[in-house]
Amino acid sequence: xxxxxxxxxxxxxxxxxxxxxxxxxxxxxxxxxxxxxxxxxxxxxxxxxxxxxxxxxxxxxxxxxxxxxxxxxxxxxxxxxxxxxxxxxxxxxxxxxxxxxxxxxxxxxxxxxxxxxxxxxxxxxxxxxxxxxxxxxxxxxxxxxxxxxxxxxxxxxxxxxxxxxxxxxxxxxxxxxxxxxxxxxxxxxxxxxxxxxxxxxxxxxxxxxxxxxxxxxxxxxxxxxxxxxxxxxxxxxxxxxxxxxxxxxxxxxxxxxxxxxxxxxxxxxxxxxxxxxxxxxxxxxxxxxxxxxxxxxxxxxxxxxxxxxxxxxxxxxxxxxxxxxxxxxxxxxxxxxxxxxxxxxxxxxxxxxxxxxxxxxxxxxxxxxxxxxxxxxxxxxxxxxxxxxxxxxxxxxxxxxxxxxxxxxxxxxxxxxxxxxxxxxxxxxxxxxxxxxxxxxxxxxxxxxxxxxxxxxxxxxxxxxxxxxxxxxxxxxxxxxxxxxxxxxxxxxxxxxxxxxxxxxxxxxxxxxxxxxxxxxxxxxxxxxxxxxxxxxxxxxxxx
Numbered sequence: 001x002x003x004x005x006x007x008x009x010x011x012x013x014x015x016x017x018x019x020x021x022x023x024x025x026x027x028x029x030x031x032x033x034x035x036x037x038x039x040x041x042x043x044x045x046x047x048x049x050x051x052x053x054x055x056x057x058x059x060x061x062x063x064x065x066x067x068x069x070x071x072x073x074x075x076x077x078x079x080x081x082x083x084x085x086x087x088x089x090x091x092x093x094x095x096x097x098x099x100x101x102x103x104x105x106x107x108x109x110x111x112x113x114x115x116x117x118x119x120x121x122x123x124x125x126x127x128x129x130x131x132x133x134x135x136x137x138x139x140x141x142x143x144x145x146x147x148x149x150x151x152x153x154x155x156x157x158x159x160x161x162x163x164x165x166x167x168x169x170x171x172x173x174x175x176x177x178x179x180x181x182x183x184x185x186x187x188x189x190x191x192x193x194x195x196x197x198x199x200x201x202x203x204x205x206x207x208x209x210x211x212x213x214x215x216x217x218x219x220x221x222x223x224x225x226x227x228x229x230x231x232x233x234x235x236x237x238x239x240x241x242x243x244x245x246x247x248x249x250x251x252x253x254x255x256x257x258x259x260x261x262x263x264x265x266x267x268x269x270x271x272x273x274x275x276x277x278x279x280x281x282x283x284x285x286x287x288x289x290x291x292x293x294x295x296x297x298x299x300x301x302x303x304x305x306x307x308x309x310x311x312x313x314x315x316x317x318x319x320x321x322x323x324x325x326x327x328x329x330x331x332x333x334x335x336x337x338x339x340x341x342x343x344x345x346x347x348x349x350x351x352x353x354x355x356x357x358x359x360x361x362x363x364x365x366x367x368x369x370x371x372x373x374x375x376x377x378x379x380x381x382x383x384x385x386x387x388x389x390x391x392x393x394x395x396x397x398x399x400x401x402x403x404x405x406x407x408x409x410x411x412x413x414x415x416x417x418x419x420x421x422x423x424x425x426x427x428x429x430x431x432x433x434x435x436x437x438x439x440x441x442x443x444x445x446x447x448x449x450x451x452x453x454x455x456x457x458x459x460x461x462x463x464x465x466x467x468x469x470x471x472x473x474x475x476x477x478x479x480x481x482x483x484x485x486x487x488x489x490x491x492x493x494x495x496x497x498x499x500x501x502x503x504x505x506x507x508x509x510x511x512x513x514x515x516x517x518x519x520x521x522x523x524x525x526x527x528x529x530x531x532x533x534x535x536x537x538x539x540x541x542x543x544x
Contacts, residue, residue, distance in 0.1 A: 003122070003165045004030075009059035010098065011038050012170075015047045015071045015079065018101040018197075021174075022069040024054065024085035024190070025094040031056045031087070033067045046072045054087065064088025069097070078198030083179075084191045092181065092190035093345075094159075099175040099197060102148050104164050108139040111458050117173070121166035125178075128160040129405045129414070129439035134457040136160045137210055139200060140175055147200040150177055151210060154193035155217035157414040157441050158182050159407055183345045183409040204537070207458045208544040210440070220444035220465050229447040230395070230430045232317060237273040238528035239469045240265060241508045243476075243483030244280035245295050247287050247357040252483055252510045255281075255294070255303035259310045261514055265507075268525045271315030275504075277398065277434075278320040279472055285484040286357070286367065289326040290335070290377075292384040308392045319396035319434050320388060322381065324417065325404055326352060327370040340377035341368035345407040355486045369404060372420055373411025382423050389428050396432030397424065402446065403437035414441065421445045436472070438462065448504075455502055455536075463502055463539035470506035477517040477524070481510045501534035 010021035011033045024031045033051030040049045047070070054065040065087040072080045083095045106116040109126040110133055117123060128136040137151035152160055159180030166173050179192040200206055214220040223229070242261065243252040253261065258276070265274060281304065282288055283295035294304035311318045325342065332338040342350040352367040370377045388394045399420075405413050421433055435446035440457065443465035449456070450469045456462025473482040475490040482488055505528035507513075513521055538544070 006058050007169045008032060009035065009055055011035050011049065011051070012100070013040060013047055013049045013069060013071065015042070016073060018079060018099055020069060020071055020081060020100070021098040022067055022083045023096045023098070024065070024067055024087065024092065025096070026087050026090035027093050028090045029056055031063060031065065031067075032059070034062060035059065046070070074196070074198070076198065078196055081195045081197060082192065084189070086189045088188070090188065091186050092188060093186065094178055094180040095190055095192040096176055096178040097192070097195055099150070099177065100170060100172055102140050102173065102175055103142045103144065104140050104173045104175060105143040106141040107162070107164055108141065109133055109162060110135070111455055117164065123164040125161045125163040129157060129403065129441065131403060131437055131452070134438060134462070135207070135210055135440050137206070137458070138162045139203060140164070148197065149200045149206045150175060150195060150197045151206070152179065152193055152195055153213065154179070156182070157405070157412070180407060182412070183407045184412070204459050207461055207538055211461055211464060211538060212544055214440055214443070218441045218444065222464055223466060226447070228425050230432055232272070233432060233447055233467065235273055236275045236317070236504060237531050238269055238525060239275045239277055239504050239506045241277045241279065241472065241474065241483070241506060243508065243510050244278060244298055245283050245285060246280065246484050247285045249284055249297070251297055253298070255299035255307040258307050261509055262311060262314055262316055264514055265525065266314045266316070268522060269529050274316045276311060276316050276318045278318065280484040281320045286323070286326055286352070287328060289323045289328055289367070290337070290370070290380060290384065291331055292322060292387070304392060308394070312393065317395040317432070319398050319432060320394055321398040321400055322385060324372055324399035324402045325370045325413065326367055326401065327377070328367045330366065335380065337370065337377055337380060340370040340374040342371040342404075342406050342413060343408045343410060345409065347409055350406055357486065369401070371408055371411050371413050371416060373408065373413055373416030378416055378420050381420055385424055386427060389431065396434050398434040398436070400436045402435035403439055403442065405439070417442070418445060455500070459537035460502060460535070460539045461537070463535055467504065468502065469504045474506050474508050476508040476510040476513050477520040478512060483508060483510050501531070502536060505531050
């Protein structure tokens with residue numbers, strides 16, 4: 001656990017049953033209030049700590065600056081904690097509030113994601129937004145079983161961190177809550193949006209409060225009131241994933257194969273109830289990004305047109321995959337997009353460096369995460385998506401890695417994704433936008449997500465605003481191939497009655513799915529025909 005191995009010299013502020021401390025982080029160091037220049041005022045409902053100087057290195061050194069920490073008790077007993085800081089000569093990066101007085105035994109940071117305190121006496125940082133957290137909200141479980149919550153009231157998408165560490169000087173655990181300023185707007189001052197911390201008698205009520213914040217601050221609208229989702233999505237009972245060309249060039253299905261497979265499917269379920277999802281229709285999966293032209297080895301443009309014509313005849317909706325931010329450096333210069341890579345907050349290029357596509361026991365590192373906020377890349381993605389609609393008549397666009405976020409010093413990936421979606425909806429009303437993984441501020445942008453895990457966030461909150469299918473790596477029947485996805489093999493599982501009823505049933509099709517496993521595929525289709533959308537938890541509430 002990356003804590004600091006000496007007495008940092010935090011100034012503690014008490015209110016009610018809790019104590020609080022605050023730290024100011026610049027791009028060079030970390031500071032606490034100078035204890036020789038602190039004033040604390042207040043009463044039993046409100047306490048304010050002001051310091052007109054900073055200390056660092058465990059109060060061995062001093063610096064010019066200011067810190068203010070305000071704690072207010074809400075009407076329901078919650079603690080509302082606000083912080084602001086200023087440094088005399090360095091750029092402020094983030095602020096952290098430490099909360100003492102909760103006997104933390106475990107932290108829950110998303111539905112079914114719970115981590116207990118182990119022998120290391122800490123819980124490593126969980127970051128929002130990103131793959132690990134859908135909401136900037138955690139529940140801290142005490143050894144007694146009592147529970148607390150902590151959530152931000154930020155009205156913008158900015159980085160948040162949640163962690164737990166043991167302080168050997170205070171001999172207690174600290175709940176750590178960090179706010180990170182948008183890199184584009186950093187200066188020598190920083191204001192942390194309020195943190196709300198309180199005892200939790202009802203998780204659903206806390207999650208409903210976050211949903212109200214989403215609707216007030218991010219303009220999310222419950223699914224049944226959304227006007228940007230095509231009516232036909234409500235009738236879809238089966239998603240058919242038609243795997244195309246693997247990174248290594250292996251073709252699971254040509255466009256002609258896909259035609260035959262769709263014909264077989266509509267003999268068993270009406271075409272209007274089927275959505276055909278096409279990953280790697282454009283050649284070598286991920287390798288060819290972001291050229292986005294039909295693979296010549298699968299049948300080329302003419303074969304793709306014939307597939308689309310067949311799908312329309314059968315009543316099936318077709319959604320091909322694009323990568324929201326994947327760019328092969330081999331093609332970047334050809335496309336004039338060499339400057340489009342996402343940068344981290346230090347300005348370093350972010351690579352797609354986690355996949356060993358060819359299984360030589362080393363990751364391929366020749367692709368970058370492009371930033372949808374970059375105007376040239378966004379224009380390219382709008383042009384390619386429009387090409388698919390105009391030339392082939394696709395019914396939607398899937399954006400892979402749509403949940404990726406970084407604190408880019410130039411452009412916001414979140415704002416860029418929103419701008420891309422706004423332009424696509426303006427050009428093509430009724431076009432389905434389909435995303436991969438998510439965080440809560442994106443739920444109003446896409447009508448459908450597939451997620452690496454289920455269900456969709458605390459109390460199924462995702463389904464209040466959007467819908468979910470099984471993941472791209474959902475195993476094909478038989479040997480359990482994940483098709484073009486990098487997870488490669490997963491044990492095949494069926495879709496027994498009642499399993500994940502909130503997810504639209506999915507049938508993954510690789511080379512032998514229909515020819516060798518037709519009976520099992522037919523069973524999946526039969527279950528899909530009887531499927532009805534489940535809206536458990538908050539998703540099923542008419543009001544919050």
